[in-house]
Every structure is written in structure tokens, then in C-alpha cells.
Amino acid sequence: xxxxxxxxxxxxxxxxxxxxxxxxxxxxxxxxxxxxxxxxxxxxxxxxxxxxxxxxxxxxxxxxxxxxxxxxxxxxxxxxxxxxxxxxxxxxxxxxxxxxxxxxxxxxxxxxxxxxxxxxxxxxxxxxxxxxxxxxxxxxxxxxxxxxxxxxxxxxxxxxxxxxxxxxxxxxxxxxxxxxxxxxxxxxxxxxxxxxxxxxxxxxxxxxxxxxxxxxxxxxxxxxxxxxxxxxxxxxxxxxxxxxxxxxxxxxxxxxxxxxxxxxxxxxxxxxxxxxxxxxxxxxxxxxxxxxxxxxxxxxxxxxxxxxxxxxxxxxxx
Ligand code: PAP
Numbered sequence: 001x002x003x004x005x006x007x008x009x010x011x012x013x014x015x016x017x018x019x020x021x022x023x024x025x026x027x028x029x030x031x032x033x034x035x036x037x038x039x040x041x042x043x044x045x046x047x048x049x050x051x052x053x054x055x056x057x058x059x060x061x062x063x064x065x066x067x068x069x070x071x072x073x074x075x076x077x078x079x080x081x082x083x084x085x086x087x088x089x090x091x092x093x094x095x096x097x098x099x100x101x102x103x104x105x106x107x108x109x110x111x112x113x114x115x116x117x118x119x120x121x122x123x124x125x126x127x128x129x130x131x132x133x134x135x136x137x138x139x140x141x142x143x144x145x146x147x148x149x150x151x152x153x154x155x156x157x158x159x160x161x162x163x164x165x166x167x168x169x170x171x172x173x174x175x176x177x178x179x180x181x182x183x184x185x186x187x188x189x190x191x192x193x194x195x196x197x198x199x200x201x202x203x204x205x206x207x208x209x210x211x212x213x214x215x216x217x218x219x220x221x222x223x224x225x226x227x228x229x230x231x232x233x234x235x236x237x238x239x240x241x242x243x244x245x246x247x248x249x250x251x252x253x254x255x256x257x258x259x260x261x262x263x264x265x266x267x268x269x270x271x272x273x274x275x276x277x278x279x280x281x282x283x284x285x286x287x288x289x290x291x292x293x294x295x296x297x298x299x300x301x302x303x304x305x306x307x308x309x310x311x312x313x314x315x316x317x318x
Pocket of ligand 1: 066067068069070071072073074077159162163164166256257258259261282283284285286287290
């Protein structure tokens, strides 16, 4: 087995030795490395480097991008449902009935380039749907330069952190001590978490979406919750698949609702073979403001101050 000191990028154009990179331990046991300003779990970093060297975007690819726990799974369900509508078909015609949303939009760094630096993707039918947690600056150049579209989802960092904390505890090994909220919050605030710093991740896509709104649709979880119908219509129009009537919208909203997905058998048990997380732990409360149940007033102020400082002058508010 390779150790961290021998691990290096498998891409031909980069020969970064991991032990030359800043290193930190996240969530008590996971070694992370900082590369070009962001923190990665080693297998994701290898895959990110490989994707950057080898991924060739097609003009009609659709890339879903996000920092973890911002509502990605909702979009993993919505985007395939909009692109390949079942047309009011039977329940069993809906791919969501037999697939966890993760399988409908495979991850570049967690699945496609994981353990295989140059997979053959030429056989995939267009439009290809991919997801990624990689920051904008790290995306393969052909994603940035081709005509492919990016949908980005952002969320109040307080709720994203709380969602992440619950996820890590829900997936802890039997008998393992729960992660204390204090330590993990401190690490999150310092930006040391998988694909973090959170604020830099969001800003990278936000700034690019201002320059090229046709390239990046920037969505907020809170707006999706408040005006689901309006935001999903906006998404469908952006993807070039506007709804023809309100019944179509109703159907997609129901098919992709948290209540329905949570209760589908396929999402109730099993473990994602690529990230090792229990399928059911992708679906929790889906509330805006759940941080109020977990963070102290001091924690809230600390993270709000960071958000205010980081987003100052950007026009972004979360
Ligand atoms: P990921 O980054 O690992 O893919 P992601 O889907 O972004 O996770 O985040 C999970 C959050 O989205 C959970 O939020 P919570 O912990 O605050 O509850 C989850 O409940 C929420 N979520 C998942 N599916 C949906 C959905 N269909 N509608 C609304 N929220 C959802």
C-alpha cells in the first residue's frame, strides 16, 4: 500500500509530491493536503489532478458544482429529471426509483477519475451529466473554456457546516466517539475541511458567474427552498429545457422532493461504493436555519464575521 509520503499525482503534466504540500488532519483521522489554496482528501486530490490533465469537456456537458452539503443531492435529482423527463410516465420509469441521485450524476473526483487517471468517456451519450466539488480554479481547462454549462449551488455556511457535522457523525464507525462540534467548527472556520475553504470555493464560482452568467447558473439553497417552483423553472430554462406547462413542473418538484427521495427504498439502505457514505445520510431535514439548533451565539457570530469579511464587496450574500 502506498503511504502518503510516496503518493503523488498520477497525471503526466504534474508531479506534485504530496509530502511537499501543507498537511492537516480533518475530522480527527483524515489526512488532508492543501493544493493551490484548497484542502483535499488524498484520493480526491489524485483524481482532481488526473481530471485536470485528461478530462475533455463536450460543449453539451452539464457540470453540477458545489461545496459539500449545500443541496447538491437535490440538484443531482433535478438536473437528470429535467434533461430526461419521464413525460408523466409510470413510477418505475423514473430512474430515481432505482438509483440513488449520486449515480445519475457521477462525480469527477470521487468516482470517474478515482483510481483511473484516464478513463475512456467517449462512449457516454450526450448530454453527459457530471458533478464535482472541485473549486472553480481547479476545474479542468476544457470545462472552463468549452461551451458546457455549470450549475453551482451555494448555501449559508452555518447550515452547510451543521449538515456536514451530522453527516460525519451519522457515518462514524460503530463504537467511534462522535465528533465534537467545537473542534470541527474551528477547523471549518479556518477553511481546513474537504474542498475548503468554503468561502473561497463559493466566491470562485460567484465571481465567474458574474462575468459569464451564460456559463454558470449560481443558485442558493435558501432561494430554492423559498421559491422552489420559480428556481426550478429558471434551472430548466438555463439547461435549454423549459417546461411547457405547470403539470410538468409539479411532477418534477414532487419526483425530486426530499420527502419522496428519502422514502424511496433505493435511498433507505446501502452505502455509496465510491465515497463509503450511507445512502440515507444524504437526506436529513433540508431546513433553512437548522444551525440555530446546534451553534452557540459565539459560533454564529464567528462564522458570520468570516462570511461578511470574505464576501465584502463581492455582491454575494449567504
Ligand atoms: P453532498 O455534498 O454530499 O452531495 P448535499 O446534497 O449537498 O450533500 O447536502 C445534503 C443536504 O441537502 C442535507 O441538508 P441537511 O443536513 O441540512 O438536512 C439534505 O437533507 C439536503 N437535501 C438532500 N436532498 C434534498 C432535496 N431533495 N431537497 C431539499 N434538500 C435536500
